[in-house]
Amino acid sequence: xxxxxxxxxxxxxxxxxxxxxxxxxILAFTYNQTHERIxxxxxxxxxxxxxxxxxxxxxxxxxIADTLKxxxxxxxxxxxxxxxxxxxxxxxxxxxxxxxxxPDGYSGKVALxxxxxxxxxxxxxxxxxxxxxxxLGDYIEIxxxxxxxxxxxxxxxxxxxxxxxxxxxxxxxxxMAGATISPRAVVKAVHKALQYFAQHQDALFAGTSLGxxx
Amino acid sequence: xxxxxxxxILYNGVWKQNTGxxxxxxxxxxxxxxTSVVNGVSLGLATSVVMALxxxxxxxxxxxxxxxxxxxVFILIIAVLVTLIxxxxxxxxxxxxxxxxxxxxxxxxxCIVLARIEAFAAKNPPLQSALDGLxxxxxxxxxxxxxxxxxxxFGHGTLLSGIDMALGESAKSLVITVVPNYxxxxxxxxxxxxxxxxxxxxxxxxxxxxxxxxxxxxxxxLEAAFPAAHA
Numbered sequence: 001x002x003x004x005x006x007x008x009x010x011x012x013x014x015x016x017x018x019x020x021x022x023x024x025x026i027l028a029f030t031y032n033q034t035h036e037r038i039x040x041x042x043x044x045x046x047x048x049x050x051x052x053x054x055x056x057x058x059x060x061x062x063x064i065a066d067t068l069k070x071x072x073x074x075x076x077x078x079x080x081x082x083x084x085x086x087x088x089x090x091x092x093x094x095x096x097x098x099x100x101x102x103p104d105g106y107s108g109k110v111a112l113x114x115x116x117x118x119x120x121x122x123x124x125x126x127x128x129x130x131x132x133x134x135x136l137g138d139y140i141e142i143x144x145x146x147x148x149x150x151x152x153x154x155x156x157x158x159x160x161x162x163x164x165x166x167x168x169x170x171x172x173x174x175x176m177a178g179a180t181i182s183p184r185a186v187v188k189a190v191h192k193a194l195q196y197f198a199q200h201q202d203a204l205f206a207g208t209s210l211g212x213x214x
Numbered sequence: 215x216x217x218x219x220x221x222x223i224l225y226n227g228v229w230k231q232n233t234g235x236x237x238x239x240x241x242x243x244x245x246x247x248x249t250s251v252v253n254g255v256s257l258g259l260a261t262s263v264v265m266a267l268x269x270x271x272x273x274x275x276x277x278x279x280x281x282x283x284x285x286x287v288f289i290l291i292i293a294v295l296v297t298l299i300x301x302x303x304x305x306x307x308x309x310x311x312x313x314x315x316x317x318x319x320x321x322x323x324x325c326i327v328l329a330r331i332e333a334f335a336a337k338n339p340p341l342q343s344a345l346d347g348l349x350x351x352x353x354x355x356x357x358x359x360x361x362x363x364x365x366x367x368f369g370h371g372t373l374l375s376g377i378d379m380a381l382g383e384s385a386k387s388l389v390i391t392v393v394p395n396y397x398x399x400x401x402x403x404x405x406x407x408x409x410x411x412x413x414x415x416x417x418x419x420x421x422x423x424x425x426x427x428x429x430x431x432x433x434x435x436l437e438a439a440f441p442a443a444h445a
Contacts, residue, residue, distance in 0.1 A: 012283045019279075019287050023294040030298055034305035041308035136400060 050085060050097050052142075053115040053124030058094045059087035069209040070098065075196035077101035077109075077189055086205060093118050093205035096197065099128070102189035106181040107131040110140065112189060116197045118205075121155040125190055130182070137182045147183070150174060156194050164191035215341055223342060227349025233326045234357025235416045240326035244358060245408035247317055249369065252376040254362030255355055256310070257317045262351025264299065264321050268292045269335040269343035276336050288331050289322075296322045326350065357415065364411050369403035371396025 165171025371393035
């Protein structure tokens with residue numbers, strides 16, 4: 001009796017092991033076959049987003065390859081090192097694309113991609129990921145409304161501190177009634193990112209990392 | 215597989231045992247994703263593919279998996295299949311992956327997949343099991359399409375919005391604006407709207423069933439009253 005029980009358990013264990021090995025092998029093989037293509041599509045998607053906010057006429061370099069690592073910074077709202085992309089025209093810095101996080105969106109963090117021209121003007125802002133309520137707070141996404149486009153062309157020089165708020169709070173930025181919290185968070189995050197850029201502009205276009213020990 | 219068997223499995227999956235409105239399994243993705251037709255149908259089709267493949271993959275090995283280990287092995291196989299599909303979609307259908315990406319891992323946790331494996335694929339040959347998975351998935355897709363359509367009309371006043379994400383820019387003209395200048399009805403988009411709409415769908419299906427039953431009964435009593443009518 002005991003022997004058959006042991007035998008049955010052993011058979012079960014071997015069976016499980018065999019399927020686990022088979023499953024892992026299949027997945028490892030597929031991963032190997034696809035990961036290059038996956039990386040390519042992710043890069044292509046990134047480039048698409050970047051070319052959306054950086055005017056084609058402003059760069060002639062390989063933006064995706066011209067990167068800079070940035071350490072987490074309170075002004076950027078980031079908690080991990082992020083990658084910034086640098087657009088150059090005839091070797092001269094033209095636009096910096098960097099990530100920033102608005103930590104106080106209505107449903108948590110709103111991740112942003114912010115493009116700033118070398119004269120401090122915003123080339124464009126896009127929401128990369130958020131968890132806003134569909135049909136309510138999600139108008140900050142370009143797919144849902146043009147709200148985010150009002151940042152284009154604004155800068156620290158154009159608006160002073162007071163103006164970097166939604167109109168309801170006395171600033172310059174539109175919002176939709178009933179959903180003010182996330183736009184407020186995005187405006188604040190963009191404002192802070194501009195300050196970060198102003199403080200570090202030269203360092204951002206030189207070297208390959210900022211504050212990160214390589 | 216006989217024709218009758220084929221018909222039975224299909225009828226069972228799409229109507230009689232419909233996962234969405236009869237078995238009420240896998241409610242979490244159903245309610246979360248059915249905010250628009252495109253979202254609903256996309257998840258439905260992805261689930262159908264996973265269910266058909268897992269039925270086909272598990273039926274042939276049903277004899278060699280010991281009874282005690284069957285649940286972990288089944289889950290392992292489903293998870294492998296789902297991850298496989300995720301890799302392939304990510305590599306070869308990137309734009310669709312962007313839309314469906316977050317839902318694909320959800321399929322593993324959808325109990326309808328394991329439930330059909332347990333109830334059907336573990337006892338039947340591969341071909342039938344694959345068909346059963348497909349039929350169940352298509353039944354789910356139909357429910358998700360109707361649910362998504364209703365919620366989209368009431369919530370946004372449109373139909374098929376976002377289809378350009380699945381079929382490319384050129385499909386943008388397919389979006390139908392049912393109510394122009396609609397200001398939106400948030401309840402329909404939020405989870406309570408999903409429950410309310412699903413409740414209505416279940417009521418509708420039960421009504422259709424009862425009506426069909428009554429017709430049958432009426433026909434039978436008519437037959438009893440006038441036996442000569444058919445003679």
